[in-house]
Amino acid sequence: MVRANGEELDIAGKTITEYLAMTDYDVRVIAVERNEEIVPKARYAETVLCDGDVVEIVTFMGGG
Amino acid sequence: MSALIQRHGAALQGAFSAATVAVCGLGGLGSNIAILLARAGIGKLILIDFDRVDITNLHRQQYKASQIGVYKTDALTDNLREIAPYIELEAHTERITEDNAVMLLKDADIVCEAFDDAKAKAMLTDIVLSEMPDKYLVTASGMAGMGTANSIKTRRITSRFYLSGDEISEVSDDIGLVAPRVALCAAHQAHTVLRIIAKQFEV
Known part of the structure; x- marks a missing residue:
């Protein structure tokens, strides 16, 4: 299981790209943190989520 | 300088004046951040906009009516x-x-993301954290509207990535x-x- 934004999900084995495709996240306005490291956007397609990973997706809101 | 040492102490002020901070975007966030950091005695600011x-900027950004039309x-x-001559x-x-960020930010110890556009925020976050691993990044997300002031907070997402706002x-x-x-x-x-410069990394 992978913990994503506090929720236990059965997504181990999927890449970040594959996981994001299952969600409503807009990839242009997010940052993905995995086990306390940022995953560069260029590596979403090759980064495979492993059992026990902790993932947080930060969504940027417009305004400043 | 002696006035600042009186307020902050010599050790802290020495660290502040040795620091270089980049402010990316000079709107409601960036113009306020720059003035606060200048008052605190940060040695060098890199201002980008x-x-x-x-x-329509004057209701929240640190400019004057006489400056309308000026970069x-x-x-x-x-x-x-005028505020901090030194x-x-x-x-x-x-x-x-993505093409000029590394060059523009190369001298900064800490980068403040102060854009209004969400895609630009995400782009800068990606490039700073993936291509400039020695820098700290302080970003903002969610400060619009009339919600309570108390919901604005700062989180430390990774060791070098901070996020302020109600998200x-x-x-x-x-x-x-x-x-x-x-x-706020x-x-x-x-x-x-300032806390990063003072090596107080927790929020």
């Missing part, structure tokens, strides 16, 4: 010089892109930006910068 002061880099440089300033009147209040046709709430978020970011 492509835009000019518009009349924000030039207007803020003038305002900062600060070193480097201004770039251009849009930060939910997005600008829309119905929800604008209100000066105190934007300034800017103050969170500026204070996070």
Whole structure:
């Protein structure tokens, strides 16, 4: 299981790209943190989520 | 300098004046962050924005009516010089892109993301954290509207990545930006910068 934004999900084995495709996240306005490291956007397609990973997706809101 | 040492202590002030901080975007967040950091005695600010002061900026951004039409880099440089004459300033009147970010930010110890556009925020976050691993990044997300001031907070996402804001209040046709709430978020970011320089990394 992978913990994503506090929720236990059965997504181990999927890449970040594959996981994001299952969600409503807009990839242009997010940052993905995995086990306390940022995953560069260029590596979403090759980064495979492993059992026990902790993932947080930060969504940027417009305004400043 | 002696006035600042009186307020902050010699050790802290020495660290502040040795630091270089980049402010990316000089709107409601960035113009406030820059003034707060200049008052605190940060040694050098790198100011980056492509835009000019518009009349619709004056309700929350640190410019004057007399500066409408002036590039924000030039207007803020003038305002900062009046506030803190000894600060070193480097201004770039251009849009930060994936191609020029590394070059523009190379001298910064800490980078403040102060854009209004969500895609630009995410782009800068990606490039700083993936290509400039020695820098700290202080970003903002969610400060629009009339929500309570108490929901603006700062989180440490990774060891070098901080995020200030309520993380939910997005600008829309119905929800604008209100000066105190934007300034609160800017103050969170500026204070996070000072705490990083003081090696107080937890939030």
